[in-house]
Amino acid sequence: SDIWPDHVVYRAGVEFVDGVTVREVDLATGDAAHRVRCGREGVSLEIEARWVVDASGRAGILKRQLGLGLDNDHDVNSAWFRIGGRIDVNDWSTDPQWLGRCNPPNRWLSTNHLVGDGYWVWLIPLASGSHSVGIVADGRIHPLNRINSYGRALEWLREFQPRLAEDLEARGDVPQDFAFLKHFSHGCRKVFSGQRWAMTGESGVFLDPFYSPGSDFIAIANTYITELIAHDRAGQPVASYARLYEQLFM
Numbered sequence: 253s254d255i256w257p258d259h260v261v262y263r264a265g266v267e268f269v270d271g272v273t274v275r276e277v278d279l280a281t282g283d284a285a286h287r288v289r290c291g292r293e294g295v296s297l298e299i300e301a302r303w304v305v306d307a308s309g310r311a312g313i314l315k316r317q318l319g320l321g322l323d324n325d326h327d328v329n330s331a332w333f334r335i336g337g338r339i340d341v342n343d344w345s346t347d348p349q350w351l352g353r354c355n356p357p358n359r360w361l362s363t364n365h366l367v368g369d370g371y372w373v374w375l376i377p378l379a380s381g382s383h384s385v386g387i388v389a390d391g392r393i394h395p396l397n398r399i400n401s402y403g404r405a406l407e408w409l410r411e412f413q414p415r416l417a418e419d420l421e422a423r424g425d426v427p428q429d430f431a432f433l434k435h436f437s438h439g440c441r442k443v444f445s446g447q448r449w450a451m452t453g454e455s456g457v458f459l460d461p462f463y464s465p466g467s468d469f470i471a472i473a474n475t476y477i478t479e480l481i482a483h484d485r486a487g488q489p490v491a492s493y494a495r496l497y498e499q500l501f502m
Contacts, residue, residue: 272297274313277304279449286448303481304449312455315440322439330461331399331432332374332386336425339375339383344415363464366413370394373413374461382428385416388461391435400432436461443473444498446491448484450477457502469501476501 259269271292278287285300306314315321340360342351351357360383366373370393376384387399387408394412399405409417436458443456452473460466476497483490 302448305477306451306455307453309454314451320441322441324437324439326437327391328437329391329396329434330388330436331405333402333427333430334382334384335427336382339419368412396434402427402430444494446494452477473501
């Protein structure tokens with residue numbers, strides 16, 4: 253707290269320090285404490301911890317450090333962008349039977365999926381008033397170089413989702429941002445360890461940006477990790493639990 257006075261201490265002694273870069277994790281064996289080296293604004297700090305839980309996302313600090321990365325056969329790419337305003341799919345049809353399925357007609361409030369051979373497209377309303385549009389596609393059927401810029405993605409949408417392309421072009425606005433990711437799906441050889449470390453979220457394994465089940469996977473991992481720490485705090489060996497939970501999770 254003397255080094256970074258803006259840190260926050262929550263109930264039960266939980267401390268949170270924002271804007272810190274983790275540089276290295278020295279994992280201990282036996283009952284020795286792990287050491288986490290981090291820094292901010294030219295100041296370094298070393299933290300001792302009984303447990304290290306990596307929630308660093310795609311940075312995958314522990315996975316990279318331990319060489320645990322694992323390719324999988326889900327070879328897919330994605331591109332996404334945000335536009336100002338709402339995309340209301342109800343405006344795309346005058347069919348009374350289809351319109352009548354949603355009453356009141358507020359389909360835009362949901363995540364809408366447009367699905368075709370080898371791809372799906374998401375439409376997600378954001379609290380900011382913007383709408384997120386994303387393409388998830390099998391690279392063997394829809395190569396990444398067809399969707400890796402806004403112009404190319406729009407051209408691709410003209411072919412496979414022309415009504416969405418028409419909606420976007422009618423606005424005449426440039427997107428607020430644009431990003432793409434090649435071969436985003438990844439595995440990991442180990443995510444829970446009896447040596448008192450674990451990975452959660454995208455830092456370990458990541459299947460697909462379909463975050464409805466994806467959020468469930470994160471919650472399941474967090475539940476297992478919490479159980480492991482609780483077993484350890486109760487003085488119980490955790491290696492066998494770690495193996496079991498990891499088998500179930502994978």
